[in-house]
Amino acid sequence: MQTITGLYDSYDDARAAVRALEDAGISSDDISIVTNKANGAEVEGQGSYAAEGAGTGAGVGAVAGGAGGLLTGLGLMAIPGVGPVVAAGWLVATAAGAAAGAIAGGAVGGMVGAMIKEGVPEDEANFYAEGVRRGGSVVTARVDETRLAEARTILHQSRPVDYNARRASYQAQGWSRFDETAQPYTREQIDAERQRYGSNRV
Template sequence: MTKTVTRLFDNYSDATNAMRELEQLGVPHDNLSIVANGRDHDGALDRDNDGVNDDGDVTRGASTGAVLGGVGGLLAGLGLLAIPGLGPIVAAGWLASTAVGAGIGAASGAATGGIVGALKEAGHSDDDANVYSEGVRRGGTLVSAKVEDSMAAEAEAVLQRNKSVDAATRGAAYRQSGWSSFDASAPTYSEAEVADERNRYSSTPVG
């Protein structure tokens, strides 16, 4: 049996560290996925080269055909996608493929599908799926891995020690400010809003 373990990260660098550790743990590339906000994730997306205009819209999708099993690990195959409610994202792996509702190698420009549905299909609760999706909309990065039950505890430990966010705690914080669920029609956060969001939670315990 397999289990899907997913965590949200406020910082892209923490997420990529976790991805590398999961690869070292032996999780196959096909079972790993990363979805990062396209506005701000420490240099993974170059606006001038990857087709995102000043409004944050995808104008020229980057090829993602070599995402799975790419040389140098999954991160070597990061590609640009557009997911409803998240705008331009940088992503690799099965979760992004499910969210856009099409073969990941063919994705470019605006794509159909949704991140909440993809997370629920992977086995997450409706509540967690909404919190994770909202976290990406606000500038976070999502890492997800399909692992054998025997490896689940180790995989969860990897995600936790790399400063991941507890979904229940973050969801409660969102709700205190009036949030109820992920809204695919809501605008994605600007770079300034992403910075404010990170500052808000920088002193909050994670994991």
């Protein structure tokens, strides 16, 4: 299995990517979505859960898609440095475990640590976490190598941001890596980000 990821300015685009992956036969158990709460995402199902301890993962369990698909299991949690997010899938449980491990052993925790654990390069994991901090949505899927090209095409068809261009833009603003101790973006800062990239859709 390999892990592929897409960052979306629009929650609707991220949601479309999840549904397209499911429609292609990729199990909900192998898909995750994490979106900044400011992105207009609503908890669609009954799978709400709280991340006690400001995102340390206390009490957060895996949220499986079940018969209704991954999006019926959306719940609200907090991620240090990001703030409130709406999320579902395996990455949520992995992030909780990574955060607990970071507290115990000084490892990289939270969303970045969870992605690294699943094979996402550290620099990319930092970028995706920063993208969520700035108001975006991340879709991550674990797929068999035989379906890698198909899954990448699905993510691309849902209009993800251009990784290289967006990363270069972040770096031009002085960014180097995701900082869990930083203050989450305010609504005004997120709106400014959307205007910067011409992505006013939610």
